[in-house]
Amino acid sequence: MQRRTLIHTATLAAVVASGLIGLPASAQGTWPTGKTISYVVPFAAGGTTDTLARLIGQQLGTALGTTVIVENKGGAAGSIGSEAAARSAPDGYTLLGGTVSSHAINISLYPKLGYDPIKSFDPVTLIGTNPVVLVVSANSPYKTLKDVLTAAKAKQGGLSSASAGTGSSQHLAVELLGFKSGIKFTHVPYKGSGPAIQDVISGQVDMMFDTTVVAAPHIQSGKLRAIAVTSAKRLASMPDVPxxxxxxxxxxxxxxxxxxxxxxxxxxxxxPIVTRLHDEIRKVLAQPDMQTRLKGFGMEPADLSVAQIGAFQKAEVEKWAQVIKGANIKVD
Structure with a gap:
């Protein structure tokens, strides 16, 4: 009788175990368990990284059977939020929206950076690339880049140029413009693109280089005037902008x-968590409506493996280190 009971128990256990195999990871008590995932955006709300996080986060949460919340921790061109994420537990419940600023540029600008862009993180997904566009208020007298350069040369201290923070791609763009043209500009850093671009719209700051993700809606609404894009070729989404x-x-x-x-x-x-995240985010980004939105932003979608992203990032770190050194760019 005892032997029969043991056999029955073992058989039942096998049946239960076989049933679990087909269940989602959350049902097996492994990641994700239903615990909220934090998607850290190291910039203020309203910027490119924030916009993408909110587009991706909701669908990712649905795919994983949990909730993904966006946390904005802006400051120092993404350094503050990135450092906070780097110190988080490596358990799959913290994601970070990294950018060329936080994960390629800052390491060459900040001597006491609280994280290493490569050693402190594992890459998951490269969402895409996009140029930045030089914009001025719709009420600005400047209509071409030559107008901007002429005015900056004539004004004491040059024209003011806003950015999402010191070391951001917006900052590097104006520094390069000044370095290559030999004309001075006054950099005005903010804690994110959102507040920065509002001051350009109102005319409190003369101009700004910003990503097409943030600038395009304001250009289309007539609040901003696009002067020039920083890509090698004109954008399909802005064919009239040189x-x-x-x-x-x-x-x-x-x-x-x-x-x-x-x-x-x-x-x-x-x-396994990195692989699952990579695969699920790829599915989100591959959706036709998401591809349309990314291209509408002027962003070129990317589809790289985790290893390829790592190689791409290392090359970007080296590239911007050379640019920063060559232009003698210093933090404010």
Whole structure:
């Protein structure tokens, strides 16, 4: 009787176990358990990274059977939020919206950066790349890049140029413009693109380089005037806006600045979790409506493996280190 009971118990256990195999990970008591996932955006609300986080986060949460909340922790061109994410537990419950600023530029600008863009994180997904566009208020007298350069040269201290923070791609773009043209500009850093671009719209700041994700809606609504894009070729989404290189200024013939957006997790996050996140986010980004939105923003969608993202990031760190050193760019 006892032997029969043991056999029955073992058989029941096998049946239960076989049933669990087909259940989602959350039902097995493994990641994700239903615990909220924090998607850290190291910039203020309203910017590119924030916009993408909210578009991706909701669908990702549905796919994982949990909730993804966006947390804005802006400051120092993404350094503050990135450092906070780097110190989080590597358990799959913290994602970070990384950018060319936070994960390629800052390491060469801030001598006491509280994280290493490569050693402190594991890459998950490269969302896409996009150039930045030089914009001024719709009420501004400047209509071309030559107008901007002429006015900056004539004004004491140059024209003011807003950015999402010191070391951001917006900041690097104006520094490069000044370096290559030999004309001075006054950099005005903010804690994110959202508040910065509002002050450009109101005319409190003369101009700003910003990503097409943030600037395009304001250009389309007539609040901003697009002066030039920093890509090698004109954008399909802004065919009437010339490139900086088309300005006719010889010193700017090879001017190009590309921003990018990616998702990272704290270093040593279990590989199966990184793989699951990579696969689920790829599915979200591959949806036709998401591809349309990304391209509408002027962003070129990317589809790289985790290993390829790592190689891409290392190359970007080296590239911007050379630019910063060559232009002698210093933090404010």
């Amino acid at each position: 490139t900086v290189a088309e300005s006719g200024v010889p010193e700017l013939k090879d001017f190009e600045v590309q921003s990018w957006q990616a998702i990272f997790v704290p270093k040593n996050t279990p590989k």
